[in-house]
Amino acid sequence: MRIALDAMGGDYAPAVNIEGAVETVNNFEDTQIILVGDEQTLKRDLDNKRYPPKSISIKHASQFVRMDESPSFAIRKKKDSSIRRGMELVKNGEADAFVSAGHSGVVMATALLLLGTADLVDRPAIAAIMPTLRSPFVLIDAGANLHCTPRNLLQFALMGSTYCRLILGRPEPRIALISTGEEDTKGNELTKETFKLLKEADINFIGNVDGKDIFTGDTDVIVCDGFTGNIILKTSEGLADALIKMLKREVANLTAGRIGYLLMKPALKKFKKKTDYDEYGGAPLLGINGTCIISHGRSTAKAIRNAIRVAADFAKKKVYEIISSAIEKDISHHERIKVAKK
Amino acid sequence: MRIALDAMGGDYAPAVNIEGAVETVNNFEDTQIILVGDEQTLKRDLDNKRYPPKSISIKHASQFVRMDESPSFAIRKKKDSSIRRGMELVKNGEADAFVSAGHSGVVMATALLLLGTADLVDRPAIAAIMPTLRSPFVLIDAGANLHCTPRNLLQFALMGSTYCRLILGRPEPRIALISTGEEDTKGNELTKETFKLLKEADINFIGNVDGKDIFTGDTDVIVCDGFTGNIILKTSEGLADALIKMLKREVANLTAGRIGYLLMKPALKKFKKKTDYDEYGGAPLLGINGTCIISHGRSTAKAIRNAIRVAADFAKKKVYEIISSAIEKDISHHERIKVAKK
Numbered sequence: 001m002r003i004a005l006d007a008m009g010g011d012y013a014p015a016v017n018i019e020g021a022v023e024t025v026n027n028f029e030d031t032q033i034i035l036v037g038d039e040q041t042l043k044r045d046l047d048n049k050r051y052p053p054k055s056i057s058i059k060h061a062s063q064f065v066r067m068d069e070s071p072s073f074a075i076r077k078k079k080d081s082s083i084r085r086g087m088e089l090v091k092n093g094e095a096d097a098f099v100s101a102g103h104s105g106v107v108m109a110t111a112l113l114l115l116g117t118a119d120l121v122d123r124p125a126i127a128a129i130m131p132t133l134r135s136p137f138v139l140i141d142a143g144a145n146l147h148c149t150p151r152n153l154l155q156f157a158l159m160g161s162t163y164c165r166l167i168l169g170r171p172e173p174r175i176a177l178i179s180t181g182e183e184d185t186k187g188n189e190l191t192k193e194t195f196k197l198l199k200e201a202d203i204n205f206i207g208n209v210d211g212k213d214i215f216t217g218d219t220d221v222i223v224c225d226g227f228t229g230n231i232i233l234k235t236s237e238g239l240a241d242a243l244i245k246m247l248k249r250e251v252a253n254l255t256a257g258r259i260g261y262l263l264m265k266p267a268l269k270k271f272k273k274k275t276d277y278d279e280y281g282g283a284p285l286l287g288i289n290g291t292c293i294i295s296h297g298r299s300t301a302k303a304i305r306n307a308i309r310v311a312a313d314f315a316k317k318k319v320y321e322i323i324s325s326a327i328e329k330d331i332s333h334h335e336r337i338k339v340a341k342k
Numbered sequence: 343m344r345i346a347l348d349a350m351g352g353d354y355a356p357a358v359n360i361e362g363a364v365e366t367v368n369n370f371e372d373t374q375i376i377l378v379g380d381e382q383t384l385k386r387d388l389d390n391k392r393y394p395p396k397s398i399s400i401k402h403a404s405q406f407v408r409m410d411e412s413p414s415f416a417i418r419k420k421k422d423s424s425i426r427r428g429m430e431l432v433k434n435g436e437a438d439a440f441v442s443a444g445h446s447g448v449v450m451a452t453a454l455l456l457l458g459t460a461d462l463v464d465r466p467a468i469a470a471i472m473p474t475l476r477s478p479f480v481l482i483d484a485g486a487n488l489h490c491t492p493r494n495l496l497q498f499a500l501m502g503s504t505y506c507r508l509i510l511g512r513p514e515p516r517i518a519l520i521s522t523g524e525e526d527t528k529g530n531e532l533t534k535e536t537f538k539l540l541k542e543a544d545i546n547f548i549g550n551v552d553g554k555d556i557f558t559g560d561t562d563v564i565v566c567d568g569f570t571g572n573i574i575l576k577t578s579e580g581l582a583d584a585l586i587k588m589l590k591r592e593v594a595n596l597t598a599g600r601i602g603y604l605l606m607k608p609a610l611k612k613f614k615k616k617t618d619y620d621e622y623g624g625a626p627l628l629g630i631n632g633t634c635i636i637s638h639g640r641s642t643a644k645a646i647r648n649a650i651r652v653a654a655d656f657a658k659k660k661v662y663e664i665i666s667s668a669i670e671k672d673i674s675h676h677e678r679i680k681v682a683k684k
Contacts (some may be wrong), residue, residue: 068525133584143522146530180485180572181639183410188488188569211576212640215584227530228573230522234553235574239581242475242557247589297523298554 001030001312004095007037008064008082009102010299017101018045020304025055031312034059034095036086061085065102067297071109083107087114090290096315097291099282099307101299107292108144108285115290118324120331123148124287125156126226126294127163128233129280134217138164138173141226142233142283144294148225150193153177154201158334159286160221161203162326167319172204173220178228179208186210190225198223201334281306284314286323291315343372343654346437349379350406350424351444352641359443360387362646367397373654376401376437378428403427407444409639413451425449429456432632438657439633441624441649443641449634450486450627457632460666462673465490466629467498467568468636469505470575471622476559480506480515483568484575484625486636490567492535495519496543500676501628502563503545504668509661514546515562520570521550528552532567540565543676623648626656628665633657 179187521529
């Protein structure tokens with residue numbers, strides 16, 4: 001698999017990106033990485049690393065997108081950015097997938113522009129996997145679209161359902177809409193209108209859930225607009241971090257607790273691994289014609305490595321093609337049912 | 343202090359409400375509770391309880407608002423509801439505060455109708471206190487207004503700042519706006535427009551924060567619309583619950599861990615107390631002419647007890663009057679600055 005990696009994207013780029021790439025090729029013979037970014041910088045940073053020489057190449061891009069730049073600005077003014085050049089490699093068939101921890105709004109806009117959406121899909125969405133007390137669920141949209149219509153959310157539900165069925169292997173995914181309460185009268189205009197559409201759709205819609213219920217493991221797919229999804233994802237990350245730190249501090253205050261802590265360490269480690277977002281690495285952008293994995297801005301080398309692994313796996317299994325055709329089938333089936341009902 | 347308690351509000355009403363009321367009057371001599379709800383039911387349930395007889399009275403209300411009823415429906419059709427009758431007691435000076443774990447949208451609409459807002463305040467907001475790694479912060483709006491304008495959010499920031507200064511005793515509260523990234527270009531139309539207003543306001547605005555940063559303790563007040571606030575509050579509750587359960591389960595799987603768990607138990611207990619939302623009990627509705635404390639729907643007897651304690655404390659300190667006049671001063675100061683700048 002040939003993975004194009006945005007070497008300039010993310011808060012700790014290019015250091016952790018290069019580290020993640022080198023660790024990947026040293027562990028997986030079948031993966032080649034194309035680092036996309038400033039050639040001179042990347043060459044210099046690669047110089048003191050050991051890896052099979054043919055497994056990493058560089059694609060020069062003279063620009064990179066800053067986190068405070070808007071997607072429209074980046075699209076217009078940064079035509080030689082690492083995001084654009086990386087996406088072009090996928091478009092031209094020179095790479096099987098693109099991974100970026102850069103500005104997710106710009107990655108999405110570039111994917112839309114260069115790869116386009118699957119037939120019948122209006123907007124792509126980020127599908128993030130989140131841990132729960134039981135099996136993980138898919139959060140869609142986890143941050144690609146900050147403004148959504150009820151129709152967008154209906155399509156996210158269909159895409160999430162398809163993804164969950166095909167990739168997580170759950171035959172009839174339970175789809176829920178996040179709102180301020182379980183009742184269908186709760187929520188804002190967007191969730192109330194979406195509720196009506198989801199109730200009519202040919203999916204296993206189980207109704208609204210509120211924030212308190214998302215980690216119980218009783219849902220397979222949770223649908224929301226990208227602003228809400230971003231808040232849920234990041235608040236959960238921040239809280240999990242804070243809780244682990246608080247717990248350690250409480251324990252450190254006790255002598256008996258310190259011994260207890262040592263005895264509990266294996267459990268804590270396993271627990272941390274379960275709630276560690278770096279383990280998931282990256283989330284696919286569903287609904288576009290190509291494999292594109294978005295990693296969060298604070299990605300570590302471990303997160304980059306796992307994002308590359310997810311990308312290679314997706315590309316190998318031709319996930320985007322399978323999902324695209326299933327989504328098209330689901331959406332057109334949904335549209336047909338709607339027409340038939342009228 | 344005379345506290346009117348919505349005996350019919352909440353998922354476990356009236357049992358936990360009555361329990362919370364009885365526990366309160368048995369522990370605090372200076373608190374009288376007026377239980378608002380169906381007289382017959384309440385009388386029967388109170389019959390087998392022991393408490394100073396004069397400390398609890400009943401105000402009959404023949405109706406109660408269901409969680410799936412809309413505020414406009416409740417206002418029109420439920421004129422004898424426990425929420426309305428309770429709020430009337432505050433309006434008429436028969437109670438010093440009203441506490442409800444019922445439908446928060448209906449509580450707010452009723453407060454608006456009967457008590458009205460402080461001068462210059464367009465919409466009241468719920469100010470919830472949330473724990474962090476260091477000192478807690480104020481989340482405003484935690485769920486009262488599901489649709490907000492930038493001007494609403496500016497006023498929430500001013501109210502939150504005043505509240506934090508006067509009640510939490512922080513002289514210059516750090517105010518942050520929750521968005522999808524720290525940069526002022528990140529977020530949706532609402533947060534982008536609000537950012538501009540907050541930057542111009544006479545408060546200590548420290549910029550955007552994303553979900554990952556809210557639990558570090560680097561902010562005193564976090565501003566958001568009520569939909570987002572509800573999601574943050576409930577997601578945090580759900581995740582904290584789930585993490586504690588996951589940790590216990592991991593530990594139970596290890597023999598050494600089990601001993602470790604016993605040794606760590608005091609720390610875990612202290613930790614749970616710190617992250618237990620029942621400890622906070624309820625959150626004030628800021629910006630209205632009266633003391634009104636909103637408890638969440640899943641309130642236990644402990645949460646009700648703590649909400650009553652918060653209400654009594656607020657009423658005793660005349661918090662709403664102090665805050666209202668400070669808010670009026672702050673908002674009019676802000677409006678004057680804006681006019682002067684033009």
